[in-house]
Amino acid sequence: MREVAVIGAGMTRFGELWDLSFREIGIEAGFQALVDAKLSSHQLNAFYLGNMASGSLLEQEHIAPLVIDYAGLAGHHVGAIRVEAGGASGAVALHQGYLAVASGAYDYVVVGGAEKLTDVPDFTANRISGSTADQEWESVFGATLPGLWALVARRHMHDYGTTREQLAHVPVQAHAMGAKNPNAHFRNKITLETVLGAGPVAEPLGVFDCAPLSDGAAAVVLGPMDEAKKHQEIPIRIAASQVACDTMALQHRRELTTLEATVTAARQAFALAHRAPADVQVAEIDDSYSIAALVALEDLGFAEKGKSGALFAQGAFAPGARTVVNPSGGLKAQGRPFGAVGVAQAVEVVRQLRGQSGERQVPGARLGLTHNIGGTGATAVVHLFERVN
Amino acid sequence: MREVAVIGAGMTRFGELWDLSFREIGIEAGFQALVDAKLSSHQLNAFYLGNMASGSLLEQEHIAPLVIDYAGLAGHHVGAIRVEAGGASGAVALHQGYLAVASGAYDYVVVGGAEKLTDVPDFTANRISGSTADQEWESVFGATLPGLWALVARRHMHDYGTTREQLAHVPVQAHAMGAKNPNAHFRNKITLETVLGAGPVAEPLGVFDCAPLSDGAAAVVLGPMDEAKKHQEIPIRIAASQVACDTMALQHRRELTTLEATVTAARQAFALAHRAPADVQVAEIDDSYSIAALVALEDLGFAEKGKSGALFAQGAFAPGARTVVNPSGGLKAQGRPFGAVGVAQAVEVVRQLRGQSGERQVPGARLGLTHNIGGTGATAVVHLFERVN
Structure with a gap:
């Protein structure tokens, strides 16, 4: 297995982001991370998205390609994959991104996590969180x-x-x-x-x-450790x-x-x-x-x-x-x-x-x-x- | 990357399986695949589950550990991860299982796909499928x-x-x-x-x-190609x-x-x-x-x-x-x-x-x-x- 480094990191503020949609916060975090990694989006091979319940919350499944689409990256040969494990969805997505780079199948991967909880009433969000x-x-x-x-x-x-x-x-x-x-x-x-x-x-x-x-999104860019210095002065090894x-x-x-x-x-x-x-x-x-x-x-x-x-x-x-x-x-x-x-x-x-x-x-x-x-x-x-x- | 083989395969019948619950069909397919692979469940390292919309359909998110739990495998050091990509959820889960074995992080992985669509009215299921x-x-x-x-x-x-x-x-x-x-x-x-x-x-x-x-579930067992003959007379290479x-x-x-x-x-x-x-x-x-x-x-x-x-x-x-x-x-x-x-x-x-x-x-x-x-x-x-x- 190859060694894997975090070469970029970004996140939105967390809170009641009534002025921003799910797709907007996902893209904001991802772009911050890409800029931080000095990585052109054309170098990106795959996108992993951790999300708990967009289907129940927003009537929108299939959200990983959605974020890639609204980032203007559809058709750029980026695989987009959502991972769900309740409140651990983000960390499990990170695990998948890690394996993808470690395997050698992908060189550069964005791992994002995003959730929009305040677009539904609190009791609905609480009921949905109980479904974990x-x-x-x-x-x-x-x-x-x-x-x-x-x-x-x-x-x-x-x-x-x-x-x-x-x-x-x-x-x-x-x-x-x-x-x-x-x-x-x-x-x-x-x-x-x-x-x-x-x-x-x-x-x-x-x-x-x-x-x-809360509403919010976060993203990291992963890449092979032995290329990491090209992108980031202080790469962090997983x-x-x-x-x-x-x-x-x-x-x-x-x-x-x-x-x-x-x-x-x-x-x-x-x-x-x-x-x-x-x-x-x-x-x-x-x-x-x-x-x-x-x-x-x-x-x-x-x-x-x-x-x-x-x-x-x-x-x-x-x-x-x-x-x-x-x-x-x-x-x-x-x-x-x-x-x-x-x-x-x-x-x-x-x-x-x-x-x-x-x-x-x-x-x-x-x-x-x-x-x-x-x-x-x-x-x-x-x-x-x-x-x- | 290691070569990866399919060493086991199993599935339930597909249809209106009103007598079987989501967890039951998931387990039936998985066990068939494990038996076919002559693999003890103790050798299993991870479980990937493709599922589109159990949250909206069954008010149950977080279903990968659920299936592992009801298979009696909680506490057996099996990581359980759900993957979602609308109607492609099963194939994307297979991709993740493939990467997991190819990377060397896991040796034996079950990839399952399961959906229970007939427990809700047809118009509900159709609306949910439209959310892809x-x-x-x-x-x-x-x-x-x-x-x-x-x-x-x-x-x-x-x-x-x-x-x-x-x-x-x-x-x-x-x-x-x-x-x-x-x-x-x-x-x-x-x-x-x-x-x-x-x-x-x-x-x-x-x-x-x-x-x-339809309701139904299917599963395959993946393992490293160079170990595959121990489990399956005719291993199939991915x-x-x-x-x-x-x-x-x-x-x-x-x-x-x-x-x-x-x-x-x-x-x-x-x-x-x-x-x-x-x-x-x-x-x-x-x-x-x-x-x-x-x-x-x-x-x-x-x-x-x-x-x-x-x-x-x-x-x-x-x-x-x-x-x-x-x-x-x-x-x-x-x-x-x-x-x-x-x-x-x-x-x-x-x-x-x-x-x-x-x-x-x-x-x-x-x-x-x-x-x-x-x-x-x-x-x-x-x-x-x-x-x-």
């Missing part, structure tokens, strides 16, 4: 993603003594970081009191424990790209508080890259719900089982820590346009490793991790990115 | 796939003198072949009079010019796998009667495999509409531009011809469960090349082609399969 859980065992009985994550939170509190206050530290740190991110959906700092005093969504989770519904899966329904898991798919993907990724969690200076992890972030920290190997809540509250993943988590603001503050999330995480890590992150730069970061899940963890994807010069 | 055309320029104004293909048919008749009777020969041959296929949705022979006398859908296309809405795309909306094409995406994918596939159309003994092509089959024969290089109608009516693609087209009965008679089509075409060709097709066997076939399109041809996929022993 098990329809026959969960959704049909009214279970929603926040409801399912609330079960995980209750169990984590029961088994490990995790507290409501510890959970609340997750969105507080997210908003503090989002305040430094010009692309973030939310740029306001919040306090523990705000989180604890907010209305409940599914107890113990309140409004601020749940990431928002050191590992791993996808794993688990049961769709929570109740079929061995335990509620461990996502086996995350454990598997992370273990394989670290083994392949000959690295350990302690080597990671910057990580973008899936904090779609505050409890999801705590569970992820344990499953990824950044915290001992049951200890993530206490560690997080102590600032063990804040700026200055050995591993800084979610400098972008994460899904909570940067935003959560489902299919775009996994690609946006890659954009953030790539910019961090290049040293381009301004106010929220993690100094000297050389190894970065992204972690993206679908549903309640039936899909988990882990990527490792390395700065090599 | 351009929503903003076509579908929103009421254009449906049959309506768009009717424009292509009118233009082909105008430019080349193709007749209504010539179009009608396509479904007549399809039903004649379907009658010999135990998995086919329709196994009744029909006559020219039946086709010409049927009610119009979008003139000049009538009921019998349009492939049905000689080429090409995806190309074009504008979403018909009106943005250079001409209505040529699908540039098919032309590009076919040209690249034949060049890569160092073969020509005349070398192909068996082809499964996209006959979702009778006119689509005629256009495809020209775009793939099996007929000169404008001559496909006359040639088809003369039996130039019927059993006994140099290239036999759609021995399975095609989308018209075997059936059209969108996301399953591209994989079912591969299953048919693989069985033909192995000499296992019974009554409908194309004698001595050694090179086979599959051709699958999404929407009105914004995506086209061409595969070449070769028997090597």
